[in-house]
Amino acid sequence: xxxxxxxxxxxxxxxxxxxxxxxxxxxxxxxxxxxxxxxxxxxxxxxxxxxxxxxxxxxxxxxxxxxxxxxxxxxxxxxxxxxxxxxxxxxxxxxxxxxxxxxxxxxxxxxxxxxxxxxxxxxxxxxxxxxxxxxxxxxxxxxxxxxxxxxxxxxxxxxxxxxxxxxxxxxxxxxxxxxxxxxxxxxxxxxxxxxxxxxxxxxxxxxxxxxxxxxxxxxxxxxxxxxxxxxxxxxxxxxxxxxxxxxxxxxxxxxxxxxxxxxxxxxxxxxxxxxxxxxxxxxxx
Numbered sequence: 571x572x573x574x575x576x577x578x579x580x581x582x583x584x585x586x587x588x589x590x591x592x593x594x595x596x597x598x599x600x601x602x603x604x605x606x607x608x609x610x611x612x613x614x615x616x617x618x619x620x621x622x623x624x625x626x627x628x629x630x631x632x633x634x635x636x637x638x639x640x641x642x643x644x645x646x647x648x649x650x651x652x653x654x655x656x657x658x659x660x661x662x663x664x665x666x667x668x669x670x671x672x673x674x675x676x677x678x679x680x681x682x683x684x685x686x687x688x689x690x691x692x693x694x695x696x697x698x699x700x701x702x703x704x705x706x707x708x709x710x711x712x713x714x715x716x717x718x719x720x721x722x723x724x725x726x727x728x729x730x731x732x733x734x735x736x737x738x739x740x741x742x743x744x745x746x747x748x749x750x751x752x753x754x755x756x757x758x759x760x761x762x763x764x765x766x767x768x769x770x771x772x773x774x775x776x777x778x779x780x781x782x783x784x785x786x787x788x789x790x791x792x793x794x795x796x797x798x799x800x801x802x803x804x805x806x807x808x809x810x811x812x813x814x815x816x817x818x819x820x821x822x823x824x825x826x827x828x829x830x831x832x833x834x835x836x837x838x839x840x841x842x843x844x845x846x847x848x849x850x851x852x853x854x855x
Contacts, residue, residue, distance in 0.1 A: 664826060666797055666809055668844055671782040674725035674742050681722040689766070694739060695721045697761055697768040702748065709747050720748050729785060731760070731794045731814075738762050738771065740783065753801045755779030760796075760819060772812060772819035774798065778855060782807070790814050805831040805840065810854070825854035 680686065680694055698721040702709065711717050723744045728737035739761040743749060750756035758780045760772035774780060778800060786795040793814035799807040806829050811822040828844040 664811075664824075664846060664848070666784065666826070666828065666846060668828065670784050671799060672727070672784065673782045674727055674740070676725060676744060678727065679723050679725055679744070680741075683726060685728050690763075693767045694724075694726070694741075694761065697770070698724050698741065698743070698759070701757070701759065701770070701773065702743070705749065709749060711747060720745075724748070731785070732792050736763055739768065742780075749779070751779050754781045755800050756781070758783065758798055771814070771817075772796070777810065777821055780810075793819070799828065802827075805829065807844075808849070809846075823851060823854065825849050 680691055680698075683691070686694065695718055699717050702711070702717055702721060706712075706717060709720075711720060720743065725742050725744060727740045729740055730737045732738070739759075741759045741761060742756045744756070746752075748756070756779045758772065758774040759770060761768040762771050777798075780798040781801040782799040784797045784799075786797060788795045790813040795814075796812040796819060798810050798812060800810075802808055806827060809826040809828055811824065812819040813822060814820075825848075827847045827849055829847060830841050830844045832838055832841055832845065
């Protein structure tokens with residue numbers, strides 16, 4: 571950990587802003603008169619362990635006695651932390667909750683799922699092998715038995731997207747041999763049961779790979795809208811909206827960036843909920 575001292579003014583010089591940096595997170599801390607330490611976003615007390623570290627390692631500048639009322643303190647919190655609440659809903663009518671984002675787990679693959687019958691399992695493996703087969707050479711898959719084995723390890727989740735009590739299959743493969751990237755972005759598919767087999771409703775295809783998704787409460791032509799999120803960095807995702815039309819899900823022309831780091835804040839700091847920024851059409855691959 572390391573410390574960096576910042577003066578917190580925001581209209582009132584209340585104390586010293588120290589940024590306590592850990593391996594995974596950065597904690598903006600406001601140290602005020604009397605030795606009280608609070609989070610800048612949410613004004614939550616520091617844990618005893620972190621407060622001990624701050625007192626031991628971070629330089630606290632000498633301050634003249636001042637009177638800090640709760641109203642004044644919350645005023646500073648709002649000025650410095652407003653992006654965590656207001657900026658994340660500034661892009662028109664688009665709303666996205668990172669807390670509702672889902673990532674398919676390796677514990678629920680086609681081969682392991684208890685929700686599929688043997689015939690459904692075989693049909694789904696066949697449908698996914700059909701998606702992988704054109705890229706066999708690029709994926710270095712040499713035989714038909716190997717491609718079926720790769721398809722069987724596809725992660726799945728059953729979700730009823732059109733409220734007909736017959737769940738669709740949300741699916742993503744596993745590993746480099748199935749087209750996943752090193753950052754965890756993988757092809758994304760949605761299948762629907764049809765005549766004893768499965769038909770493809772969504773193929774991320776040329777749109778690239780994704781790591782997370784949300785099933786939105788809004789519907790288009792009877793199907794829930796979907797938002798797919800790619801992993802761009804430790805603090806940023808690109809979000810794409812998919813809506814159902816004429817038998818398939820189609821990617822919408824607009825896309826958004828979810829950002830968990832606020833560079834414009836003083837000092838810059840991480841956010842509990844991301845800011846949502848609409849990207850230029852040229853950035854929506």
